[in-house]
Amino acid sequence: MKIAFLADPLSTFKTYKDSTYAMMVEADKRGHEVYAFQQKDMAVEQGVVSAKVARITMTGDSQDWYRAAEPAETNLGEFDAILQRKDPPFDMEYVYSTYLLELAEKQGAKVFNKPSAIRDHNEKVAITQFSEFTSPTLVTGDEARIRAFQKQHGDIILKPLDGMGGTGIFRVKADGMNLGAIIETLTGNGQYTIMVQRFIPxxxxxxxxxxxxxxxxxxxxxxxxxxxxxxxxxxxxxxxxxxxxxxxxxxxxxxxxxxxxxxxxxxxxxxxxxxxxxxxxxxxxxxxxxxxxxxxxxxxxxxxxxxxxxxxxxxxx
The missing domain is CATH 3.30.470.20 (ATP-grasp fold, B domain)
Known part of the structure; x- marks a missing residue:
């Protein structure tokens, strides 16, 4: 198979722990052709989605681990599989890339994970579809609702909906210390929606x-x-x-x-x-x-x- 990875720059990979690297190594071991491109390399012109894609040769050296051929403009429908492995932040550029990949699907590309499914599953809010498995959870930007939730549950966690790697996560205990300042910071004085959950010991x-x-x-x-x-x-x-x-x-x-x-x-x-x-x-x-x-x-x-x-x-x- 010809497998193209939409990822961050390969030079930034920490090969001792990177999962995309592990995927590439396994795919190469099986004889699949490995390619890579970045979000910025994609374009749609006259309705056709393409990208500047480079063939990747694995060296077997975990430090100097790849050789990249000169990128070539390629119709994304030519690949057997495209793996969407771009890390967050899930900003509007990320959303735009899902639009292009979704159009590429209509032109024959097979994209994993499915672009529309990525777009439809905010990594925080998606849990609200499965509330039988969650701790008490509130999604809102309304200060009064958040204060009422904290009064009911005491020890709580507050976090932004677009954070990654634990950024922007706050714990407020039963005494409510700094709750107002945290709400103001995370919601931008009520402009942004956040998630609040009962703390899980x-x-x-x-x-x-x-x-x-x-x-x-x-x-x-x-x-x-x-x-x-x-x-x-x-x-x-x-x-x-x-x-x-x-x-x-x-x-x-x-x-x-x-x-x-x-x-x-x-x-x-x-x-x-x-x-x-x-x-x-x-x-x-x-x-x-x-x-x-x-x-x-x-x-x-x-x-x-x-x-x-x-x-x-x-x-x-």
């Missing part, structure tokens, strides 16, 4: 990333455990990643959501679970492949490429 045991591939959960999660008094377990915020088998509740959540999300065109999803509660549905560029493989021995990248090959074959029928 189980965060001390980790914010678990559960990977769901082709509707089926990987049997190990990566628990990202907060360090140094932090309330955030995100690896980007200094959390310690520990692979561990899924619990019965983890399987319950993943098995309930997996088939639904797969049917919507989401081949790869990262469910974030704290204790027994779903907190996020990650659809842009879910990660943790390498950490789980290194610690638990489960071949995550191989499982993903298996699912990709099956999806491409099914789409061709």
């Amino acid at each position: 189980a965060i001390e045991k980790g914010d678990k990333r559960i990977l769901v591939i082709g509707g089926k959960p990987v049997p190990f999660s990566l628990a990202r455990i907060p360090q140094n008094g932090e309330v955030r377990g995100n690896l980007a915020a200094g959390g310690l990643g520990v692979a561990q088998p899924l619990t019965e509740r983890d399987f319950e959540i993943a098995n309930a959501l997996g088939p639904i999300l797969a049917a919507r065109g989401l081949l790869l999803v990262g469910l974030d679970v704290i204790g027994d509660f779903l907190t996020e549905v990650n659809v842009t560029s879910p990660t943790c492949f390498q950490e789980i493989t290194q610690q638990a021995g489960f071949p995550v990248a191989a499982t993903f490429i298996d699912a990709l090959e099956a999806a491409v074959t099914a789409a061709a029928k």
Whole structure:
């Protein structure tokens, strides 16, 4: 297959932990042709979507890991699969790229995850579709509603809807200390919608990333455990990643959501679970492949490429 990765600059990859790198290595090992391009490389002219795409040759060296041919203007419909692996922020440029990729689909491209599904699943708000698995949650920009929620639940977490890596997350305890200032900051004095949730004490045991591939959960999660008094377990915020088998509740959540999300065109999803509660549905560029493989021995990248090959074959029928 010819597989094109829409990703951030390859020179920025941290190969010891990057999941897109792991995908590329596995695809190359199987004899698939690997290509790469960036969001800025796409264009639509006379209704045809193309991009300046470079063929990538893997060197086998984890440091100096690739060689890139001269980029060539290529109709995106020529690839067997396009993997949308651009990291957030999910800003308007990201949204525009989903429009172009959606048009490319109509011209024969097979894009994973499906562009419209990425656009329709805000990684925070998507959990509200599955409230049976969530801690009490409020989505609003209204200060009075937020204050009432805090009064009812006491210990709460507030976070922006477009954050990543744990940025902009605040905890307010029962005393309500600094609640007003935090609301003003996150909502821009009521201009922006945010998410508020009852605090989940189980965060001390980790914010678990559960990977769901082709509707089926990987049997190990990566628990990202907060360090140094932090309330955030995100690896980007200094959390310690520990692979561990899924619990019965983890399987319950993943098995309930997996088939639904797969049917919507989401081949790869990262469910974030704290204790027994779903907190996020990650659809842009879910990660943790390498950490789980290194610690638990489960071949995550191989499982993903298996699912990709099956999806491409099914789409061709």
